[in-house]
Amino acid sequence: MSVSRHYVLAAGGTGGHLIPAFALATELERRGHHVALITDARGAAIPGKPASLPAHVLPAGRLEGKNPLSWIKGVRAILEGRSMALRLFESFEPSAVVGFGGYPALPALLAATSAKIPTVIHEQNAVLGRVNRFLAGRVNAIATAYREVDRLSPSHAEKVHLVGNPVRDEVLALRDQPFPAFTADGLLRVLVTGGSQGARVLSEVVPDGLSMLQPALRARLQVTQQCRPEDIDAVRQRYATHGIPAELGTYFEDMATRLADAHLFIGRAGASTIAELTAVGRPAILVPLPIATDDHQAANAREMAASGGARSIRQEKFTGAELAKQIQAMAQHPETLANAAHAAWNCGYPNAATNLADLVEGFGGSPLMDVIRVAGQAQPAGKEALALETAE
Incomplete structure (x- = not known):
């Protein structure tokens, strides 16, 4: 029996982070799931976002430079974004949260790990990015696009899955x-x-x-x-x-x-x-x-x-x-x-989107609990139920 679940994708506001997120969203929606996106203002406006995918803008501080004041400001924004993400998760009830790197993904993944929601990160590059390096020890699975990924600790080898990097359908x-x-x-x-x-x-x-x-x-x-x-x-x-x-x-x-x-x-x-x-x-x-x-x-x-x-x-x-x-x-x-x-x-991975979707679908509650949860609602927790401001 196919069960409709809810997934949240979190990605930085550049094409490199968002293109694979869009591809995964499209594949998950094809499978009957509900998907929401967390990003920054730039990501919410980027061309190519599926029309059915609601985008939620969260604060995302950057932890860079040597100025202590900038770090304080960055931490404050991350904590604010984490709180907002937790409120979203209360209404949307995701089976998993998937991060694609970039600072806008950080608050959502921190919120998910604190709420004990299964988490997956996808690394598009052959070097593990800063945010993904920070999260690698906390998440349930690490999806990669290359066989060899620098800055990826051998201690995380058991949760690494080579899936490739999803591309646009027209390509x-x-x-x-x-x-x-x-x-x-x-x-x-x-x-x-x-x-x-x-x-x-x-x-x-x-x-x-x-x-x-x-x-x-x-x-x-x-x-x-x-x-x-x-x-x-x-x-x-x-x-x-x-x-x-x-x-x-x-x-x-x-x-x-x-x-x-x-x-x-x-x-x-x-x-x-x-x-x-x-x-x-x-x-x-x-x-x-x-x-x-x-x-x-x-x-x-x-x-x-x-x-x-x-x-x-x-x-x-x-x-x-x-x-x-x-x-x-x-x-x-x-x-x-x-x-x-x-x-x-x-060198290509034509099944990258389906590979990643298969990995993500592996996380979540039992099918029986999902049926009970969805059937007990007047309608699925979708765009109408989200507490955060939606950028269509």
Whole structure:
């Protein structure tokens, strides 16, 4: 007998934390469960949130810096958020609370552990994040996206579950499509992005690097590049000077379609980027963000690069000449690029959302108690029963 349960997801207000949370919410709702989201104001407004998913904004203090006053303020906000989360749990009665990292997840997870509600954390990166490190010893299960995760204590090994990093449905739908035909005289379609705001180093290096390719390969280029608004005119001029056709934009709504058409990706190594590249099977040249916390983007690129599906270049070594050298090596022969695409595909976890949902569903009361609890209410504790302000 299928039992409808209630789950709370808690995530920081960035796409890296929220995309997998949205994917899990969608999967749990498909299974007949009720789901609520706890985040910050930025997360409540981020595009892509399922329309049926209520988002609750809680205070989330940050414990950073050396100023004692900032720590006092941060602790006060965390405690306030914890109290608000406990009130939510009283009305929503979650079977489990799932955290996706980021400071906005901390009050909810602290509230859940104090209320003895089962807890799961999901780590999207190949380095355990600060909030997840703090919570690792307190939670019931740790879900990971990589086989090797740095800063994860061996003492927690028994509760670690490798599930992968969930991606958007429109991206996952591309997994069974073949790698676009790439021939010795056909177009080489290159997709360049630097995250939600673009990356200046890509705007500065990529056009010049592509111009350094051997003429036969350079003549076959078709480039799509996402740029920062303040960089786009200069990038357009660079491509025009080199005579390379390029479509530029600050944001592409049809990114999944563009990824499907691409032969080669150039960009950062964020968790969602790696998950999508490996879900679809696209070779890449990755430039990890050097200021990423704990250098986690370099760690994210590690598995894909070791498989042969990507080349990882440190930003200080990311020059036009080095980029041209790596592209030439990957695309000089059609079979080389196709082999890299297959290697990237093999690193993917297409069942990540269902794997994570299976893990989460493993926590909660007995089915009989759930039936009694739900049947005893006039209606399920859903959006109408929540005490906190809802941001639809």
